[in-house]
Every structure is written in C-alpha cells, then in structure tokens.
Amino acid sequence: MAKKVTMEFIAKQLGITKNTVSLALRNMPGVSEKTRNEILRTAEKYGYKYKKSNKKNVSSDSKTESICLMLSNDTKNSVGFFSFIQYGIESEGKRNGLNTILYCFDDNKEFETPVCIRDGIVSGIVTLGRISRKTLNSIVGLNLPLVIVDDFFDDIRASYVLTDNLSGGYIATEYLIKSGHKNIGFFGDVFVSPSFFDRYMGYLKAHVRYNIPVNNSFSVIDKNMSTLLHDGVDKVVDELKKIPKLPTAIFCCNDLEAISLYKAFSAMGISVPDDISIIGFDDIESSKSVSPELTTMHIYKEAMGERAVKKLIERMNGKECMDEKILLPVTLIERQSVKQIG
Numbered sequence: 001m002a003k004k005v006t007m008e009f010i011a012k013q014l015g016i017t018k019n020t021v022s023l024a025l026r027n028m029p030g031v032s033e034k035t036r037n038e039i040l041r042t043a044e045k046y047g048y049k050y051k052k053s054n055k056k057n058v059s060s061d062s063k064t065e066s067i068c069l070m071l072s073n074d075t076k077n078s079v080g081f082f083s084f085i086q087y088g089i090e091s092e093g094k095r096n097g098l099n100t101i102l103y104c105f106d107d108n109k110e111f112e113t114p115v116c117i118r119d120g121i122v123s124g125i126v127t128l129g130r131i132s133r134k135t136l137n138s139i140v141g142l143n144l145p146l147v148i149v150d151d152f153f154d155d156i157r158a159s160y161v162l163t164d165n166l167s168g169g170y171i172a173t174e175y176l177i178k179s180g181h182k183n184i185g186f187f188g189d190v191f192v193s194p195s196f197f198d199r200y201m202g203y204l205k206a207h208v209r210y211n212i213p214v215n216n217s218f219s220v221i222d223k224n225m226s227t228l229l230h231d232g233v234d235k236v237v238d239e240l241k242k243i244p245k246l247p248t249a250i251f252c253c254n255d256l257e258a259i260s261l262y263k264a265f266s267a268m269g270i271s272v273p274d275d276i277s278i279i280g281f282d283d284i285e286s287s288k289s290v291s292p293e294l295t296t297m298h299i300y301k302e303a304m305g306e307r308a309v310k311k312l313i314e315r316m317n318g319k320e321c322m323d324e325k326i327l328l329p330v331t332l333i334e335r336q337s338v339k340q341i342g
Helices: 007-014 018-025 033-045 073-077 082-095 133-140 165-178 194-209 225-231 233-241 255-268 301-316
Strands: 065-072 098-105 122-128 146-149 159-163 184-187 249-252 277-279 296-299 325-328 330-333
Touching: 007 018, 007 033, 018 033, 065 073, 065 082, 065 301, 073 098, 082 098, 082 122, 082 301, 122 133, 122 301, 133 146, 146 301, 159 165, 159 301, 165 184, 165 194, 165 249, 165 277, 165 296, 165 330, 184 194, 184 255, 225 233, 225 255, 233 255, 249 255, 255 277, 301 325
Parallel strands: 065 098, 065 122, 122 146, 146 159, 159 325, 184 249, 249 277
Antiparallel strands: 296 330
16 A cells, blocks of 8 residues: 555645645645644555655755756847856756756746646756746745746845846946046846846946946947847947947947947947947857957856855755845956057
8 A cells, every 4th residue: 555655645635736745745845834744644644655865965865856947948048148057057956966957938928837846856946047027926836945046026035146237337337437438338228137227227336436427328228239130230230320429438238239239330330449349248158259359247157056056955955044135246357349548
C-alpha cells in the first residue's frame, strides 16, 4: 500500500493541490500551519515518506532539487544581455545542487502555471527580465519562494536583484560633463523599463549636481531608436532630424540604442566622436565590435544571477528574511566614443 501512495493521492484525500502537499512536506513557506499538520498526519497515516536531505542547506550531496527560471519570450530572444544573467543563475544553482528548469511565456497572454510547478518538483522561482504586473501577480500567487531579477514594481513587495541604474546614469552623465560636455541628450523610452527610467533619473541628477540646465530638445525619451531601426535606418534618421540642434554628447539607455545611433549618424555623415560623443549602458559584446569602440557602463550580469540564487536559497531554507531590493554596482568602461572638448 505504502509504495502506491503519492503526493497526488494525499492531495485528493484533503481536497488540496499537489503543490501544496509538496510545499508542506519540504517544510517550505506558503502553507498554513493547520494545513501543514493535516498533510503530515495524512502522509504518516498512509505510510508516505518524502525523501529529502537531512542537511538544512541545499547541497550537491542531497537529492537534486529544482528551481524554475521564468522569462518572457521577448527576454529570451534579446541579444547579448540576459543570457549572461541566466548563466549566472544556472551556475550558482548547480554549485548548490539545484537543477534549473527554464520556462518561457508570452507576456501578452494569460499566464499558465508551468507543469514543473503543478507537479510539485520546484522549490523556488526566479523571474528574469521585463514582466507585466498581471503576470507577476500570478507568479506571486503561486506561493513559492521568489526572486525577481532586472525588473521591479514599487508597490509589489518582493525580493529584487537589480543593477544600480540611477547611480550608473549619474556616473555616465558625469563622465560626459567632466569631458567638457554641457549640451547632453538622453535617448531611450524611459516608460518601457524601470531600468531605463532610473538611468534617466541619474542623467537628471548629474545635471542638477553640476548646475547644468537640462535642454529637453536634446533628448528622445518616448521611443527607442533600436526599435525604429527594425524598419530601416531612415526611420532613425527622420527622428534625429526633428531635433532642432544636436547636442555634443548623448547618453543612451543601453548599448543597442547607442549602436543604432552609430548607424544613423553614419548615414547622415556625422562622425562619432568627432562630431558627437556617445555613451551606452550594459557593456554587451557588440559594444567592442563597433568603430569607434563604445564607451559604456559595465553591468555584472553573471553576478546578478548568482546573487539571485543565493537570495532564493535563503528563502527555500525557510529563513525569516526581509524582502530586499539588492542593487549591484556598475563600472565605467572608457573606450573611444567620447571626445574631450574644451
């Protein structure tokens, strides 16, 4: 009899989900004490034994547990950024005896609970990249330990791992100011991503700090040139021609935006950095393959993934820890796209 008893059987006896049974048997948060006790009594009654490590911490010596890495299809298809964070997540998971199950979703459709979670084989969740409020609320409702990487909502309490984008935006703009530039624009849709918005806030902060007036005509903050580039470089050129007078320097929301401007300025016969200086953000691989090489802000992408897993393990181990917004620092990478002016 005991050999035929499963988590699903226990769930049916109590009229609850299999995932709830799994959480209780693994001593995970998200289950009331009353329900947990009922599950444990039922498991004992039918002779069900859950195999787990006697060690408090997850280790490679124990039966491999799994975490679910969730990301949207848009994030999965992005180039040169998120794959490094994903590598950090998987590597840190492996070092701690955790198997990483990848789940991709369409953020424009109704969120469907992954099979791995319905089957109760997942101990925690990491989300990566931009995610809608509706989808995140659905994930929070799964009642599993959760860490959110590279996105956040001010009014949703959770643990986040982020880049210090505001400081990074300040440092990038300050570098342009110290290079002699006072007419500085910002390019990137600040409403599409909290990261971009914070970088823009850093841009504004540097202007205030150095008592330099912000000329909004130098900036395009409601669209991404990298998106327009999909329809041809002429679309980007048309946007640039709307600017009454070009600034001497531009801080871009990310490297893809900067590289898009490279292409448009080349088509316009404008030289980087002789005619206009550009600084990016992210330090993706292609930032070194353009000419001139792009000055940018380096993000410790793999470290973001590693830190997320460490935070997740704390929660998986049942530690009573406060939700945190963990900010990882950035580093200025000086290359050839910024000109020193008098």
